[in-house]
Amino acid sequence: MVDLVMLVAFIPAALxxxxxxxxxxxxCLGQGIRSGPRAAWAASAGISTGSMIHVLLAGAGLSTLVATLPYAFDTIRWVGVAYLLWLAAQALRRPDAPTQDQNAPRGRPYGAGLLxxxxNPKVILFVLAFIPxxxxxxxxxxxxxxxxxxxxxxxxGFFVNGLVGVFAASLGQRLANGSRVLDWISAGIFTALAGRLTVLEKA
Incomplete structure (x- = not known):
């Protein structure tokens, strides 16, 4: 059984x-700005699910292989770059889209957050470096x-990222008079994340 003192020490570190x-x-910030709090919470749920998948892989020893194989790391990284750039392009392809759809389906932001x-190969390395x-x-x-x-x-992470998205949603409501502003902000965030992935290194 996990030592209670160790568990108590881990919680603030994780937070x-x-x-x-x-x-x-x-x-999640980008999702909140563009699509409102429900989308932000759904995206946060997808991210948390992805984190648990990484943990399961690490626990099974599979992430160690990914972390030690340069081509596997780079493959995952460039898939992430391509997906984020695709999201940025999608944000700019709908000039007449409404600013925030509070009743938007949760499947898309959840799946996007998961992917x-x-x-993000850094999550794999983080899990292997931190949890052990x-x-x-x-x-x-x-x-x-x-x-x-x-x-x-x-x-x-679910609560922290979700709350950040809810805060961002209030900003999106203030920008409701110009949906294109929200589109460009969202596209900018996705592009910046893609740029961040392009310069990631394993070390």
Missing amino acids: ALNVTPGADMMF VNLT QFVDQNAGPIWVQFLLFGAIISVC
Whole structure:
């Protein structure tokens, strides 16, 4: 069983990591600005799901292979770049789109958040570098500990990123008189995230 002191120490560390601005937070911010709070929460749920998938892979030892194979790292990275640029292009292809659709379906932002997280290879390296510091071989099965710590990170991230998206949604409402402004802001965020992925290195 995971030591209670270790668990208590892990929670603030996970929270501190989640409040640090990164690609996931910026993506939820963009979703909130363009499509409102529901889309932001859906995107945050997709990101949290992606985080848990990374944790499952790490617990199974599969992420170690990805982290040690340069071509696998680069393949994932460039898929992420292409997808983010596609999202940026989509944001600019609808000049007559409404500013914020509060009743928009949740499937699209959820799936987009999931893909953005899964195609960010830095998440794989983060999981492999951070969680093992808290894993105790004498505290039970390693994969169970990975799941527990990963679930904490995912839940904290869900609320942090979702709240950032809700805050951004209020900004989007203030810009409601010009939907093209929202389109360009969203496209700019997606393009910036793609640019960030292009310069990522494994080290």
